[in-house]
Amino acid sequence: MSVVETGKPKAPLIYNPKVRGIAYQVLLCALIGFLVYGAVTNAMDNLARAKIASGFGFWEHTAGFDISQTLIEYATTSTYGRAFWVGLLNTLLVAGLGIVFATILGFIIGIARLSKNWLVAKVAAAYVELIRNLPLLLQLLFWYNAVLKALPELRESLLIPGGGFLNNRGLFLPQPTFKEGASAALIALLVGILASIAVRIWAKRRQMRTGQRAPVLWITLALVFALPLGVLVLSGVPVDFVYPEAGRFNIRGGIEVLPEFMALLFGLVIYTAAFIAEVVRAGILAVSKGQAEAAYALGLRPGPTLRLVVVPLAMRVIVPPLTSQYLNLTKNSSLAVAIGYPDLVQIFTGTVLNQTGQAVEVVVITMAVYLTISLVTSFLMNLYNRRVALVER
Amino acid sequence: MSDTATLTDTELAYVQRSPIAPRRPPLAASGAIGWLRENLLSSVFNVVLTVVCALLIAWIVPPLLKFLVIDAVWDGASRADCLPTPERPEVGACWAFVIERLGFFTYGFYPIEERWRVDVFFALLALGVGWMAWLSAPRRDLGVIYFFIIMPVVSFVLLIGVPALGLPHVSTAQWGGVLVTIVVATVGIVVSLPLGILLALGRRSEMPVVRLFSVIFIEFVRGVPLITVLFMASVMLPLFVPDNWSPDKLVRALVGVALFASAYMAEVVRAGLQAIPKGQYEAAMAVGLGYWQTMRLIILPQALKVTIPNIVNTCIGLFKDTTLVFVVGIFDFLKTIEAARGDPQWATPVTSTTGYAFAAMFYFVFCYAMSRYARFVEAHVAAGERR
Structure with a gap:
């Protein structure tokens, strides 16, 4: 046999793993290419038949619809592009505030669940179990329809001390307007922030050198809050408040907080806090008991032990899942569409899609925004992980 | 004191010979x-x-x-029974409304004389779920075939109807309520588990192209909100297929949910695969098993076993996420609540809250049961690992 003559047993090519691998991959590429090609040609056909334009030309067209909450200037005569930015900013606003409050509430509840106080631990556990097992959409609808929409009407508004109103049209608060001289306070604020960072660095260096600790927290609070406030008072409080005035059918002036915004913020904060609480609890439990015991042996009291030993160690475990909770909150803010808060999804995949009919472009833009946020966050996360990861010998 | 030594034992009256009974703690x-x-x-x-x-x-x-039980109205025929009256100024939950609309909440617009088919579907599903969830059930291999192949096919035929078999056709537009919620969740789980396993294997594959496509799919889907995936499925899917077979609304949502769940399932399974020591792969190769045999007989059984709690947690997330199909106009359970609470026949100040309370109980019971089950399995698996 020829195989014996060459000295090498020759298996058929099909049993060669390398050849097989390449064949599989070529097949997969072909299949996906076929699917994409089919989808694109079908889409072109369908769009042409429905006489829907394609491309991103609509970006410059007049939007012609109104938006109830705009952080930047916007009118019905603005373009779709402008509407996009309005929606994106609204999404970022609710996500940013939501992340701040959810973190605070989540840490409190997570630590409360580990409390030695039986009642506190049980209340925290009940909160987590209840909130985690209910759909967010249901919670949002509840806050919006059953709580905020059930508030009194305009004429029977609840008065908030300091000149605000709360009714079923939202929350109305006095709006501060800054006059001349207020810029001094702003500069003081910036100086305070920079100085507090400098103090922090200095305090850390000193602690490394001498072991002495400086009251960084109090200095920071004084620099960031007391300094600008002091400057503000010294310059004669150059701030005017525009108070909301209740008319017969409307409230004029002041800051208007939409009930949709409040419902979305409540819902997101309460929901995400339950998940953050679990992340925090798991993180603290992951710190070995010996660490806390060693701290007690050195004479640290429970508070400083938690703050200086346990939490810094737990952060290594907490931060990655915490970030994914932040991302979840940002993505979940798209549920705004169900209660009519004008976020990116509501404005773009809702109104703009309906008006232009350019489904592909609109959905692609919306997804690209969320994808960018996710990818940037996970990139930063990886950088952080590399920094704090345990370096094993 | 010098004479103490001469005293006999009996004279030492103060010697305690039996232990004193322990005193009660303070x-x-x-x-x-x-x-x-x-x-x-x-x-x-x-x-x-x-x-x-x-x-x-x-x-x-x-x-x-007070609201849910004491002041609640249990029977009544219309809104009048749930309105506050001078004799009864405080009205609690209007359960009469929920009781009267229970059929609508469960079946949506499914024809009343055909509703037994939905009940049979629920029974078939309960059988499948029980078979899967009971870890030491007999013939679990058959159970897998039943859950992932037989049950979906039979249920589909049963629900949609085949006139030739004497089952009138019921269009998906008539489905609603708990039925749709359960269908969406079931399809999500039945599709996402196998697809998720394939994607997880793809992501760990040695073939660069397969790995690349898996990573792109998983990271893309996990990076965007479910709502945008649903919008994509509902507005873009009809564009991508030939004009004459545009899928119906429910199918579009199901595709969206299934793809979304697959990406999350893939990451869960991947975590399980990573927990398997390399020696297992090498031992399988050494006894001459091929790739698929290694996976099917050695790796996946071990990986899936430790992953069950996380799979169940993903299912909880999926079950809660089924509510989002509401946004693309599917009549799921939450949507039937929304529709019914706006019905003027039952419009009272307490109707909305009652409806939401009922929905909350429904979702809580299912999700909480699943999370308890996940914890039970975790303890069970951990006990098996301990030697």
Whole structure:
């Protein structure tokens, strides 16, 4: 046999793993290419038949619809592009505030669940179990329809001390307007922030050198809050408040907080806090008991032990899942569409899609925004992980 | 004291010959009071916390009970029964509304004389879920075939109807309520588990192209909100297929949910695969098993076993996420609540809250049961690992 003559047993090519691998991959590429090609040609056909334009030309067209909450200037005569930015900013606003409050509430509840106080631990556990097992959409609808929409009407508004109103049209608060001289306070604020960072660095260096600790927290609070406030008072409080005035059918002036915004913020904060609480609890439990015991042996009291030993160690475990909770909150803010808060999804995949009919472009833009946020966050996360990861010998 | 040594034993009257019975611990450190002191009142700060929590409970629980049970209206035929009257100024939950609309909440617009088919579907599903969930059930291999192949096919035929078999056609537009919620969740799980396993294997594959496509798919889907995936499925899918077979609304949503769940399932399975030591792969190769044999006989059984709790957690997330199909106009359970609470026949100040309370109970019962099950399996698996 020829195989014996060459000295090498020759298996058929099909049993060669390398050849097989390449064949599989070529097949997969072909299949996906076929699917994409089919989808694109079908889409072109369908769009042409429905006489829907394609491309991103609509970006410059007049939007012609109104938006109830705009952080930047916007009118019905603005373009779709402008509407996009309005929606994106609204999404970022609710996500940013939501992340701040959810973190605070989540840490409190997570630590409360580990409390030695039986009642506190049980209340925290009940909160987590209840909130985690209910759909967010249901919670949002509840806050919006059953709580905020059930508030009194305009004429029977609840008065908030300091000149605000709360009714079923939202929350109305006095709006501060800054006059001349207020810029001094702003500069003081910036100086305070920079100085507090400098103090922090200095305090850390000193602690490394001498072991002495400086009251960084109090200095920071004084620099960031007391300094600008002091400057503000010294310059004669150059701030005017525009108070909301209740008319017969409307409230004029002041800051208007939409009930949709409040419902979305409540819902997101309460929901995400339950998940953050679990992340925090798991993180603290992951710190070995010996660490806390060693701290007690050195004479640290429970508070400083938690703050200086346990939490810094737990952060290594907490931060990655915490970030994914932040991302979840940002993505979940798209549920705004169900209660009519004008976020990116509501404005773009809702109104703009309906008006232009350019489904592909609109959905692609919306997804690209969320994808960018996710990818940037996970990139930063990886950088952080590399920094704090345990370096094993 | 020098004569002490000469005394005999009997003269030493103060020698204790039998142990004294232990004294009861001080009341302040044992029993209910001790427990209270230890767990609730150990420091000033703790006392404050306890008081705050007690006030919180007193503020929430009694009004809730009053609303849900004490002041609740249990029978009635219309809104008039749930409106406050001079004799009864405080009206609690209007359960009469829920009871009257229970059929609508469960079946949506499914024809009344055909509703037994939905009940049979629920029974088939319960059988499948029970078979899968009972870890030492007989013939679990058959159970897998039943759950992933037989049950979906039979259920589909049963629900949509085949006129030739004497089952009239029921269009998906008539489906609604709990039926749709369960269908979406079931399809999500039945599709996402196999697809998720394939994607997880793809992501760990040695073939670069397969790995690349898997990574792109998983990261893309996990990076965007479910709503945008649903919008994509509902507005873009009809564009991508030939004009004459545009899928119906429910199918589009199902595709979106299934793809979304697959990406999350893939990451869960991948975590399980990573927990398998390399020696297992090498041993499988050494005895001459091929790739698929290795996976099917050696790796996946071990990986899936430790992953069950996480799979169940993903299922909880999926079950909660089924509510989002509401946004693309599917009549799921939450949507039937929304529709019914706006119905003028039952419009009262308490109707919305009652509807949401009912929905909350429904979702809570399912999700909580699943999370308890996940914890049970976790303990079960951990007990098996301990030697």
